Amino acid sequence: MKLLICIIGIGVLLGSVTDASLEDGNSMRFCGRTLINALILVCNMEETYVSAEVQPSEQYILKSTLNEKESSYKRIKSELRKRQKRDLVETCCYKPCKYEDLRMYCVHISNLNDSCLRCLCHVAGCDLAHGCSQGYCGPFYISRVYWVDAGKPTLPEDNPERKEAYEDCARDYYCSAKIVESYMARFGKDCNKDGVTNCYDYMMINHHGGGACTEPLHLTSLGQRRLQLYQECRL
The missing domain is CATH 1.10.530.10 (Lysozyme)
Incomplete structure (x- = not known):
């Protein structure tokens, strides 16, 4: 059910996407603001946040509404680059991205370093x-x-x-x-x-x-x- 709601939400959010819907086994591309939007939406749907990648002072970004992200976009983008999380950008922008790729980025696995x-x-x-x-x-x-x-x-x-x-x-x-x-x-x-x-x-x-x-x-x-x-x- 979460996945279905998330697919609908992302579809509404982005308006137009690639051929494949973001459902299990399929993939699509997200770049720039749409990647951040999708990441925030998925993390909120999973009731988690990117605590492993974003400083505590930035965590409020991931709980904000989808209309409050103009400044959030630049901050998260900066965090992605500073922490060398190019893998997410490369996976979702340059190559097809799965729902699981976004979901796993949200999950903070305690002490698994x-x-x-x-x-x-x-x-x-x-x-x-x-x-x-x-x-x-x-x-x-x-x-x-x-x-x-x-x-x-x-x-x-x-x-x-x-x-x-x-x-x-x-x-x-x-x-x-x-x-x-x-x-x-x-x-x-x-x-x-x-x-x-x-x-x-x-x-x-x-x-x-x-x-x-x-x-x-x-x-x-x-x-x-x-x-x-x-x-x-x-x-």
Whole structure:
């Protein structure tokens, strides 16, 4: 329902768009003000904001109405550039942009930073030369099911329905990190009930899967091994 309302809202907002509607599996291009408008609309529909990319003093921008963005546009554009978030501009302006691209930009995944991603990779094996074996691909050893649950992220200009889109993304460190980010945005939770969702919880989620992650890792030999690797990385 959110997606349907969002599609209608963006259609009304922009007036004219490319051939494809912004629905699941399709894409369209947004540039300049229309990109900012679409970003704000999607973030508001998701009841989130770009807290990971915009300073607290700027957060009010993303809660403003669509008629209050003349100055907001320049500020957010400046933030995108300062924080080197060219990926969103390149994805949505120069290439077709999916609803999921905008939605994922809105989501702030608590404590999932580059340091945490490196640790998650270390726990998984982080062999940058690893291709695919026994149903797992890339440095994070990502399965096809994990990739599908993450929303099928792909390399730039790739099509998730292409036969080897999963393998090619999972074998690339930065694309596979995007898979992990998308997966945690969907399944992230406080697995060990310590009151905070952090890298330890994400490590538990990668071990157990997104459905249930509360079982302590020390109960199995594989869990113990992953605990040891995680502790090595966090030292």
